Amino acid sequence: MVDSTLARPASHFEDWNRDIAAGATYTYDPMHFPYPLTPLTASTLGPCFAKGATAAFHELHVPIAGIDVIHRNHHRFECWAPVMPANDDEARAVGEAAEQTMKAEIGRMMERWHGEHLPRISTLNQRLREMNVGSANPAELLKLLDEVNAIHTELWTIHFRVAGPMLLSMQLFDETYADLFGGTDADAHALLVGGLSESVKAAFGLSELAALAIELDLRDLFLETTPGDLAGRLENVTAGQAFLAGLHDYLEAYGLRQDLFEFATPTWREDSTIALANVRSYIQTGHNARAEQAERARSAELALADARDRLASYPEAVRGQFEAMVQFGRQGAFLQEEHNFYIDQRAMALIRLFYLRVGQRFVDAGLIHTPNDIFLLSHEDIERIVGRRFQVPAASVQELVDDRRHSLAAAGELVPPPFVGEPPAGPPPSDNPMQRAMVRFFGGPPTAQDEDSQTLTGNGGSRGIATGIARVARTLDEAKDLQPGEVLVAVTTMPAWTPLFGVAAAVVTETGGPLSHCAIVAREYGLPAVVGAHGATQRIQTGQTVTVDGSTGIVTLRA
Amino acid sequence: MTSLWPNDVNNSFTFPPAVGPRSTLADPDPDGVLRWLSGAAEDRSLVGGKAASLAQLAALGAPVPPAFALTTGAYAAFAASIGLPRRDADLVTDALPQLRAGIMDGPLPASVAEAIARGFEAFAGDPGSTASLAVRSSGTSEDSAASSFAGLHDTVLDVRTLDALERAIRRCWASLWSDRAVAYRRERDMADETSEIAVVVQQLVRSDVSFIAFTTDPVTHARDRVVIDATWGLGESIVSGLIVPDHVTVGPDGEVLDYAVGDKHLMVIPGDGPAFASLGTREVPVPRSLRTQPAMSHEQARDIALLARNLSRQLGYEADLEGGIAVGRIHLFQARPITTLGTRSDTR
Incomplete structure (x- = not known):
């Protein structure tokens, strides 16, 4: 018997364009959401992101009237509705307000980060950790669920308070550099590398674990064992146990991270396979993350000194502007990694862990078999079940869960359209640096690929040419098999993938532009990278030899 | 006299008391080769119009960068020592290229070489100087148009070594014999006149902002306002029409009436x-x-306007001033009468 008041899952694929508001364009963002989302992720991340981001944009006078998130066939689509000025005067006023506010925010973005945002994020993260789901009665549990949504929303507001100025500061630096010296993005970014963010420190920790493993004489064990079997083998030897204790300490600090924006995926703390795979790669390649970061910082200072020399005869206003842009560009590069560590990774991981605790309550109530199945229920489902004090037929919950599992698996086979609803309009009428920054972050519309040719075209993300065997990895899990010297080919690489950049010979992604996370990290590591190469994970096969030219943005397929 | 100038910060440059190997306190420049433009009036026929004007401005206490003039006497000594013709009438046809080559390569008389070296040292040794110089021809002709036809290479900027200074001076001398200059003199029946030239060597101000100021609006002829064009870097870009400069109008009480930002x-x-x-x-x-940020502050515009009005009063004519702002200080490079007034009918 199925409880008719529970939400009925779609038993067949829905029309992508079902129920879209007239005139609205909802686009698919494969850079952040390349896979279908579980119902719990969709029903929380969607609305909280939309509400949180909208609030931040209003605060910062960014001319976005609102953001809406919908899901069709479990895939996420976003509508960023621009403010529509009534006339030229209003358009000018809106533009000026946006520019003034953004510039002021850039001027104080570090101060706000350390003085306001980070303390608040830490407070919210601590609250998430402390929430006592185990002993809450249903009424209290409902309150906690609401509170988590409120925290989640606020986290996205903070995220976009940081993201706007951070992206714009890097864009403005790139433009200033290009105006003065010409050259490529790589030349400009040579001045920005070498920052010391938490993400970089996370890589230090992996390097140190690699050194620990070698010290404990575990080198051979690591190199002989596939990542999936490592944890088991390590547990069986004394030295391995000592190592695992070190790993545990590392994960206490740096293990609150997941693959992508999907609450259902395990954190590194829960499944150390990816962390161990990274350590293994570091052992193989002998990477010393600390030494490399120090070298990057040194080379950035040299590049800056060189630029200052070249500007010696320039007017003071120009030299002053350049210095300011370098400073803000460096701050922006730092904040891009830093905010991602604390919000996109840590906070989201803690939200997952909260929902897992809720899942445990559902397991205890005999409604689901394993806590992770909670993600197959939507937030509304959970609220209704808790509202009924867990007094619902277990079979109906089971049926719902199974149905969702199947529809999610099927949705994974679908290729979402690039947009639903109204086709996207041409480029917006006004051109400003924030817009240019967004295009360089997302990479612009996909370039049409010539299916017959042996090449694939994207955006140059990091200069240099490298040839190697391709490893196509659609998830971080698949990427853990990456061998040193291989070319990593992925849909997108988010910060959790960063340690792999120490192993690969080059990187190709389907999404992103020169300001995307992948491009920036590739430049840090001095790796050739082509980003925004639409269709790369389909055209390229694992084992195929490819040449990546990060300056021209062209990937050549060989044998 | 109370200070006429808005920023009463005198250049810290110390003018050397004597130059030349035979100099004495009584007669610091017995060879008449070099004149420091430090405050005394100077003879135009000796130092040329440009230098005489600078000397006049310096005498009025205007913020002019320190300079010396290598006199027509220096040129005459050099010309004599290598056998240069003194008049166009004495020229052999088509001999100009060799003549100019001779100017570039010919040996300098000892007194001239010594004076140039001493002059350079005075600049190089000054702790406040940027050790970068501007070298310009200073023609003696009353006809200002003749000076402007002196030739392409009559100005050399950013001169930093003694070698480069010597070369720059030779270039200015050679510009007297450019094809254009000779043709111009021929057209005006000046072939029988003695051709001579002086050279001004001045500390180069690396202007952060350059300006041209008029004490009368050159378009409307209004005299109650000062009109200023300004841009980033050196003034060449305004004069040549390379960019659209900022256009500022300052009223009689020093208030900025209008600031039109140009696309610089x-x-x-x-x-x-x-x-x-x-x-x-x-x-x-x-x-x-x-590009579209104001190059000057309102305060700087007011200061320049005040400078222009005071100077115009002192000089006794409506003035066209060229100058620059460096390290926050206003420097004046040139002042000339606005020549187009009175020849144009009022068009209001």
């Missing part, structure tokens, strides 16, 4: 590279964020 997309700065107009300069793009 390029600037001329000192240094190596494809020369722009004058040697020792180059043209570079302006970062887009500064």
